[in-house]
Amino acid sequence: MDQQQQAHILLFPFPALGHIKPLLSLAELLCHAGLHVTFLNTDHNHRCLTHLQPLSTHFPTLRFESISDGLPTDHPRNVQLVGDLIFSVKSVTKPRFRDLLADLSTKSEHPVTCVIADGIMSFAIDIAKELGVRAMTFWAFSPCGLWSFLCMPKLIEEGQLPVGGEGDDMDQMVRSVPGMESILRRRDLPDICRQQVDDPLFQFFVEEFKAITRTSALILNSFDQLEALTLSHIDPLFSRIYTIGPLTALLTSRIAHDVSRSLSSFNNLCEADRSCMTWLDSQPLRSVVYVSFGSTGMMTRGQLFEFWHGLINSGKPFLWVVRQDGIAGVEGEHAIPEELHEGTKDRGFLVDWAPQEEVLAHQAVGGFLTHNGWNSTLEGIVAGVPMLCWPTIADQHINSRWVSEVWRIGLDMKDTCDRSTIEMMIRAMMEERREEITKSMDRIAKLAYDSANQGGSSYHNLDKLIEDIKKKV
Template identity: 70%
Template sequence: MDQQPHVLILPFPAQGHIKPMVGLAALLCHTGRIHVTFLNTDHNHSRLTHLQALSTLFPTLHFKSISDGLPTDHPRTLQFFPELISSIKSVTKPLFRELLADSSRKSERPVTCVIADGIMSFAIDVAKELGVRVIAFRTFSACCLWSYFCLPNLIQEGQLPVGADEDMDMMVAGVPGMEGLLRRRDLPRICRIQLNDPLFQFFLVETQAMTRASALILNTFDDLEASILSHLAPLFSKIYTIGPLNALMRSRIGDGVPRSLSTFSNLWEADNSCMAWLDSQPLGSVVYVSFGSLAIMTRGFFMELWHGLVNSGKRFLWAIRRDTLSDAKGEQAIPVELQEGTKERGLLVDWAPQEEVLAHPSTGGFLTHSGWNSTLESIVAGVPMICWPQIGDQQINSRWVSEVWRIGLDIKDTCDRSTVETMIRTLMKDGREEIMMSMDRIAKLARDCVGQGGSSYHNLDMLIEDIGKI
């Protein structure tokens, strides 16, 4: 019997979780010694139309899917998140247990290790029950993960929840390592809802459950978050920091895969025509705008952003999903000045090949939601950021971008046209020199850590070695 290890990777069914875990799968399979089964939900598996090409590149990589328990026509958007997590617990968990048990009983190559998304703790319980080693992979920043671990302490001290009428600029105590840094507005968005809300309880429970895994994988690098990683270290027997994964892939696999994993791991089809538009723009002149795969906004706010972009006088490329607007019905006419301003200096597309856009020499800034994948991709490309965070880890990420790493600007909670215009001009001209000094330094650290002898390069080797011992 083939004794090679067989890893089953289970992401949470969302774009920002799937992408780094596909990257990890490719890196493991690149060794030629590890078999990987990547387990998506049926719904997302059907949307990832290029998986066969990835399997061709990596013959030991296989894809399977499992039901999330929701009807085919369910929107699965952010506002329905509680329905998704409830369905996963009730429907997906028993199906996952059956699949893993069958692997142990019937397969010629049984699963020897499960790498489960950090908010899919049922997989930890099932794997441990069946005697299969399990490693947690939390796909956001170490600084946000540590803040989640500190939530019980903040509750005990009466600092949560944060009410809508409270002083949002008051400093938060009780998150060691972030003293004098975190304001109430920088805490994860869930800190603004009631403590008994199922969503708050979900993240509270899932965070603590991760410690039941045998180890933790993080898509970050030691030089970026060393101080926070030292606080997390006592909670896990091992932590493998192997980020930025997109840069580590280029370092380890090189020309074996396209520059970006977007072709394989995007739930939206990218409009590559924007690259030709970028080719026609001056060096460093374009602000790339994208708020990720989940953010939604009102039409009024959309118009404020658009006015700010046009009024800044800078060129811009805006990737805006068709499902971004929460109140798109009964659309009003677009003001002439926006139409003309965009015709002269801007381009709007549904979805862009983000890594290629950030790496393009014409891209000079990134107006972002501060999702962790986007933050790391911007660092790797050396492109400074303007942060407008919405959910999850984004509030804390944006604070660290602006105040710790000093590689961008943070405009959370206040984002009218005047603010957008001012911030773009600051990033692209008035305050650019100072921000770029920090960005150049951190981008170099990111490149160094994924090269041979770098920390992330070494940590991936350790992970592969440990998986091989199972």
């Protein structure tokens, strides 16, 4: 067999949709290059993605495996209980991963030659090294988020963490993150920075960010032109960095086949309600505000009603993803109040989940009210849709700051949730500042397109990644 046939990559995401989705896109790109790929999910998420199995017929070098996350079947696995998932994976999944990788590396027809593990799954990198398998890290968050995380030990040492305490000036600039001195405020730091430094979850992330530099290579779902300054600070910490984003644009550029056969069309743990596409067809050009706070975002009923009133009062038609499990403290069929459905009939359309990339690409959509998860942020950029940002967790706080102040492709509404502000910000995005924001967005969207197409930086970097995997260096 030649090196291309022998190369076998094991992809192992953290068990959350925002981490699974980009690695599935990478899996498709690697399979398209003729590489053997094993995609490893937890048993829970594997069951949710059973509809992916038939796609193996279109990707003969792809297989799916699963492993326990150690939690009971009925555990909600939501963002409010993410600590349960993190510590269970670390204690229960880790030894099982070692056994599985040992088997795949010795007993498989095509032994695993490279592990690409999620950036907060450092144990997978360490186990791969123990077993003599090359290991790379895939970072599912933004590079600007990564750099702020990597600077956390310095912020702790200087006594700047935690933030958000009583009397804390959250608009004070953070001067200890090189390259961000004039941009980053205390409120823009990742949400974990609002925890006490001795909190077990805080300590977990600090240790993971220290461990990430042990990898032989770092793969980023971003592109050079978007975050050149940040990348210049990260680059010296790693022997190799591959910026290969936006992955959604790279898929479009590299793989010319029916989208219905694509892994990227089947990578959701939730089933999309496609009736919203018919509704969008009936709406005027660039008139609709698309609202989604992601697959794990949570809000209170009070916040739900503030957004509802703000959207109604803005006078704009809106398509709103309101997940049944996305309202804190309420479950089942009564999670979404009936008056919300009734009150949106004339101007709005509610769905439990939407085919987001298709929605953003629809000509009726003129604005994106988002939590600024990195996948959503990149998808908004690729579609060229201005954003209104309401971040809640992880790197979303810093992403929203970059959207508004660095790239100037949207507006930041973090740490506030009242109907008058929501109405005002929607009107600013869709009317008063529309021309200004759209001009910046058009420029950034073109950079994304150019990077992902032949001759672009991400296109080239993917070729380099594939070449290096084949060489098994």
